Amino acid sequence: MSNVKNKKMINQIALKSLKARKKRNLIAILAIVLTSVLFTALFTIGGSLIEKNQESTMRQVGGSAHAGYKYLTKSEYEKVAKDKGLKSVSYRIALADAENKPLIKVRTEMAYYEELEAKWSFCYPEEGHMPKKENECVASDLTLKALGVPCKIGEKFSVDFSVRGKKYSKEFILCGWYKGDRVSMSQVMCVSKKLVNQLAPTAESYQYGGDIAGSYMVDFNFKTSFNLKKQLEELNKRIGFEEKSTGVNWAYLGVKADAETVVLIVVMLGIILVSGYLIIYNIFYINVFGDIRFYGLLKTIGTTKKQLGKIVRKQANLLSLAGIPIGLILGAVVGAGLLPIICANLSMGDTEGTNVVLHPWIFIGSAVFSFLTVQISCIKPCRIVAKISPIEAVKLTESSVNAKVKGKKRRTHKLTMHAFGLANIKRNRKKAVLVVFSLSLSLILLNTVCTLLKGFDMDKYVSNRSVSDYMVTDATTDNPALSERTEDGVTSDFLTELREQDGIKESGNVYYSEWEQKLSDWEKERLEERIWKDWKKNFAYMIQSIGEEDMKQEIDADKERGSITAKMYGLDQLVFEKLKCEQGELDWEKFKSGNYIVVNQFESDDGEKPIYDVGDKITLTGENGFTKEYEVMALVSMPYPAEFQMYFSLEINYILPSSEFLNYFEGRQPMKTLFNVSKKDEKQIESWLENYCTNINDDLTYTSKSTMEAEFATLQNMIVIVGGFLSFVLALIGILNFVNTILTGILSRKQEFAMLESVGMTRKQLREMLMWEGGYYALFTSIVAVLAGSILSMTLIKSYTSGFFFFTWKFTVLPILICIPFLLLIVLFVPYLACEKMCRISVVERIRSGE
Incomplete structure (x- = not known):
């Protein structure tokens, strides 16, 4: 047999030997099925989570393109569009933000979008068409709902906006609408190019932080999403845009690999591979010894080592052919069942469903890994079959495998x-x-x-x-797109009804507003020394998100205007007592006197760095003219639930007693109201809250223990x-x-x-x-x-x-x-x-x- 082409004969021997031991084959097939189930479930769940997380991140970013330039002129856009290294290029032209009072809670940007850019930006109309006439527009269902306009083509409504300092109120006709995402930083209203050119013709140049009306926001895709940052750097050099504001879409995994996620996936693959190998290898190992005399007889009639190995591998392939397809189907079913349970514990965005994503690569990858496991498991059994001699095969018993006694005396044992x-x-x-x-x-x-x-x-x-039994807040307060939308807050009507409820043990409010702090000379020196001097290290995380150039421009803009954008909080005693003190001492009686302030430490990528020290004197001046100097009592960190859930590049919190806060923002309503209740009244309070936030004022939401x-x-x-x-x-x-x-x-x-x-x-x-x-x-x-x-x-x-x-x-x-x-x-x-x-x-x- 050694010099004869006998592939057909080998296939027949492998098939008949399998038929001769059907019961053992069932165990082998079941083992392959279980291994395939694990691989397929892992790839199904992992692939679905990666894709949903990626899409959710894209929707937060506002687009699916690989990267983009901001604030370009038309000629600069044309330069980008001609680059041969890009797969596709599209753009939008900025106009303004809608200023209608109902849109305070739903920030809406107005701009002209090319069709491809609209698709990348998730604002292409689900019904209708892109704007063509000057008074046509496309809007999201969330924007239309806030304006009280039904999602119906042909509806007319008025939009207020400002362009280059001039206010407009224009009537639009709805020519299309799309489903908006609450997770997005803002909603989009697509208007016609004719309107944008008329109101905001493109300027000769644009600067970061200036008026951007009429500027081109250019997005593009490279030929691959691998190492986008490097590809963008190379593009900058090719077209000479090294000083332009750029952004890489961090939704793509190639931008920043999560080391823990990678390790977890590798560990899971390793566990499945090892467990599958253990049983499949053991099955083939045992089967080889069970049939070793059969293989020995084949060798006596001239079967070569290579041919014997082929017989074993052919058997493994036939068993894989039977087991892997079943495992792929069962694994997909298991993955689809487990995915909703896992998604329930992950932040995938309001628009993300829990339907399983079944791409062909999931089945291909699972099949390859399962088949690879079988092939690895066959290596040793094939070697055993190849090395055994015909005489040894006939005489071999299991005990002879390890029956090697080298110079050791045999001892007798009681049987x-x-x-x-x-x-x-x-x-x-x-x-x-x-x-x-x-x-x-x-x-x-x-x-x-x-x-x-x-x-x-x-x-x-x-x-x-x-930090309390219950917390009530405006439903849009924690939307990251609404940094200036917390003025509505918890209504006075709600606070009045709350005071009338039985069982309220204590309550407290958290007030918030964005704050522009005019820096004194010593504050500028302190920031320069502790933060700005080593800005690349201190803002490393932000640089990954917005780009090094944008970060530098933001810091330069702060230096130039001599002020920083910070957060101002006003706290009642209940929340003040939940502050975590890092330096200094917290004393409510001293604090409520109105002469003290507490601040946070800046959390950089290089560790916590205090901008202020205990004992420093800080002067605050409000827009209403109220000015006062405060002594820093302590350096603290705010409890996460009580914070405003949006973070600035330079995160600085000025925390005052509520009475002092209201001196700067008279009539401001609380951002959040927290309260504790007696144990016996919990059910009654929970029922009242649910009814109030559902039926009386659905702009309020609550959380409870x-x-x-x-x-x-x-x-x-x-x-x-x-x-x-x-x-x-x-x-x-x-x-x-x-x-x-x-x-x-x-x-x-x-x-x-x-x-x-x-x-x-x-x-x-x-x-x-x-x-x-x-x-x-x-x-x-x-x-x-x-x-x-x-x-x-x-x-x-x-x-x-x-x-x-x-x-x-x-x-x-x-x-x-x-x-x-x-x-x-x-x-x-x-x-x-x-x-x-x-x-x-x-x-x-x-x-x-x-x-």
Whole structure:
């Protein structure tokens, strides 16, 4: 056979040998199916989350293009459009912001959009067409709703706006509308190019921070999204735009890789690969030894090493062909089921659904990884088959694999069944190690999941997310697009009704406004020394988002005008007492006197850096003319729930008592109202709040400790379901591995067992020996699982969870100890059943079948 082309014959031998051992093949197919299920579920969930997160980020950014230039002239745009290194280029021309009072809560930008740019910017009309006539426009359903205009083509409405200092009020006809995103920084109103050219003809040049009406915002796609920052730098050099304001779309993974996410994906792939390898390798390893005489006979008639390896691989390929498609389908179903549970705990944006994203690459990738696992698992069995000689193959028994005694004296032992069981395991240590490791893997993972669940501290979670029993705020307050929209706040009507409710123990307000702080000479020197001098390091995170040039222009603009944009807060006692003091001392009685101020430290990428020191004197001057000097009492950090959820490049908070705040902003309503209630009145207050925020004033929203607890429970459920599913599948793989090992071990040794029975061993003793063998597997598995689980918990898990604010690490191996009795039941029951089935065949028949 060695010099004959016999591919067809090899295929027939592989196929017929598979048909001869159908039961063992079922276990192999099931193992491949489970491995494929894990890979497909991982790729399905991971791919869907990546795509949804990417799309959500794109919608926040406002576009899907790779990168773009801001504030260009028409001639500069044409220069970009001619560059041959770009795949596609489009633009919009800025006009103004809509100023209608109803749009205070829904910021809306007006601009002319090319059709391609509108599609990239998610504002292409779902119904209707792009503006053609001067008075036509396209708007989002959110903008139209705020204006009280139905989403109906042909509707007329008026829009107020200002262009280059001149105010306009123009009537538009709705020619198209699209579904807006609350997650977006602003809504878009597309107007005609004719209108923009008429009101804001393009200027000769534009500067950052100046009037941008008529400027071209140019977006473009490169031929690949890999390393966008470098590609943009090369484009700048090609067209000479190194000083222009640029932006890279950080939604693309190539901009900034999340190291923890990459590590997590690699670890998950590794676990699945190892677990799949363990069982598939063990199955083929055992099958090879079970059929070793068959392969030896093939070798005696001239089959080469390469041809024997091909037979084994052909069998593996046929089994893969049967198992992988089933695993891909089941994995997609499992992924689709788990995705909504995972998405419920992640911020994917209001517009993002939880429908699974099934791209062809998911199935291709899963199939490739599954097939690769099978191929890797076949390497050693193929080598075993190739190296064995015909004579050794006929004589080989499992005990001969490790029967190497080098100069050691053989010692006699008392013949007991547990000694027999231990000796059987020692006969093939490699197989035993694989089985123990496979069984241990699921126990280790289960212990890890339970360690995570045990460490979740609900009190920490709730206290970080809520500083009081209840918090009421304007529904749009925490929208990052609405930095100037918090004046409405919590209405006086609500505050009046709140005071009338029974069970209110204490309450407090948080006032907020954007603040322009005119810098004194010493403040300029302090900022220069501590922040601006090393601005690239201090603003590294912001530079990744808005670009180095924009960041530099923003700092230069602050220096030039001699002021900074900061946040002004006014606090009542309830919230003041929740401040975290970093330096100095907090004293409410002194603070409410109105002579003191507390400020935060600037959190740079290089650590916390105080701009002010305790004892400094800060002078504040409001637009109403009120001026006062305050002494810095302490450096603090605001509790996250009480903050305004938008952050400036230079994050500075000036915090005053509410009475002092209102001297600067008379008549301002609270941004947030926080209050605590007595335990017995919680249900009544919750019911009243829900009714008020739903039926009376739906512009208000509330959070409570009960909603925080529900969020926490949802997070725990996700860990339980996802971790439980993975543990279950790995446990099933481990059990299958054990069952296959025991069954094939009994089949390959049935002649040996028949000989033992022929010389006096009873069936009871045989059963006992095999059950001891299973018991030792359970013992070794328990030892490995406890040791490995403990080490993993005290090192990797403890280190990884140290960054979770709601986690308190607690050591435990209780889940493993609870599972040990169930494991013992399985490892005793399987050998018992296998022995009973084998013993139904007479001793003589078993001896003859082995000859």
